[in-house]
Amino acid sequence: MKKVLVITGNTGTGKTTVADYLKRHYDIPQVITHTTRAPRQGELDGQDYYFETPETFQRLHLLEHVQYSYAAYGSSYEGLERAWQKAPVISIVLDTAGAITYQKALGAEAVVLYLTIGKTGLLAERLLARGDDPVKVQARLNSAEYQRDLAIPKELAQRAYVIKNDDWKATEQRLGAIISEIITKQSD
Ligand SMILES: Nc1ncnc2c1ncn2[C@@H]1O[C@H](COP(=O)(O)OP(=O)(O)OP(=O)(O)O)[C@@H](O)[C@H]1O
Numbered sequence: 601m602k603k604v605l606v607i608t609g610n611t612g613t614g615k616t617t618v619a620d621y622l623k624r625h626y627d628i629p630q631v632i633t634h635t636t637r638a639p640r641q642g643e644l645d646g647q648d649y650y651f652e653t654p655e656t657f658q659r660l661h662l663l664e665h666v667q668y669s670y671a672a673y674g675s676s677y678e679g680l681e682r683a684w685q686k687a688p689v690i691s692i693v694l695d696t697a698g699a700i701t702y703q704k705a706l707g708a709e710a711v712v713l714y715l716t717i718g719k720t721g722l723l724a725e726r727l728l729a730r731g732d733d734p735v736k737v738q739a740r741l742n743s744a745e746y747q748r749d750l751a752i753p754k755e756l757a758q759r760a761y762v763i764k765n766d767d768w769k770a771t772e773q774r775l776g777a778i779i780s781e782i783i784t785k786q787s788d
């Protein structure tokens with residue numbers, strides 16, 4: 601059965617880091633999503649996101665879309681199918697509203713990984729260490745989405761794998777266990 605690992609959680613918890621690791625270490629392709637926000641330093645169109653204008657964003661055929669901290673983000677049906685053509689297990693990085701939509705739309709095909717960290721105060725430090733503009737970090741910390749995603753939404757709580765990403769080595773081990781469990785369930 602096809603699966604999409606829906607990697608979600610608050611800003612800075614490590615979603616992109618996890619998706620990159622799953623791609624490098626387990627050959628799990630990532631669905632590239634669309635956004636109207638400007639690229640960060642080093643980000644490439646078609647690799648990190650498809651960077652859109654508000655006009656091109658309007659024309660996309662999206663499974664879901666959200667407004668997150670003053671920009672639009674969305675994922676397309678075509679992106680999902682393109683990734684599934686490469687492998688049966690794929691990943692996507694979404695905010696928690698997107699994760700809830702995927703869980704409802706795809707049922708058992710969607711496996712949610714909810715990332716969190718022990719000390720919320722460290723999230724801002726991680727964003728600044730990533731090289732984010734301090735003004736944009738502050739705007740994100742002031743956003744309603746940041747407050748919303750400090751705890752796992754009730755819609756995800758029952759089925760999601762919760763990963764406390766404080767120590768990267770521990771996260772790698774936990775991801776290994778989760779991937780083994782998913783692959784074992786698939787071959788049952
Ligand atoms: N376990 C960890 N310990 C310390 N730093 C980490 C850990 N995991 C990820 N990071 C770092 O934290 C920063 C934020 O990680 P990442 O970009 O993956 O977060 P994100 O959840 O995708 O954030 P956003 O939602 O803002 O895009 C990066 O600089 C990353 O290298």
Ligand SMILES: Nc1nc2c(ncn2[C@@H]2O[C@H](COP(=O)(O)O)[C@@H](O)[C@H]2O)c(=O)[nH]1
Nearest residue numbers: 633634666668673674675693694695697698
């Ligand atoms: N619901 C969706 N959320 C998405 C999508 N693409 C990314 N995201 C999430 O947006 C925030 C902000 O991302 P950033 O790259 O600006 O830091 C983060 O939570 C992403 O997971 C999408 O297509 N749909």
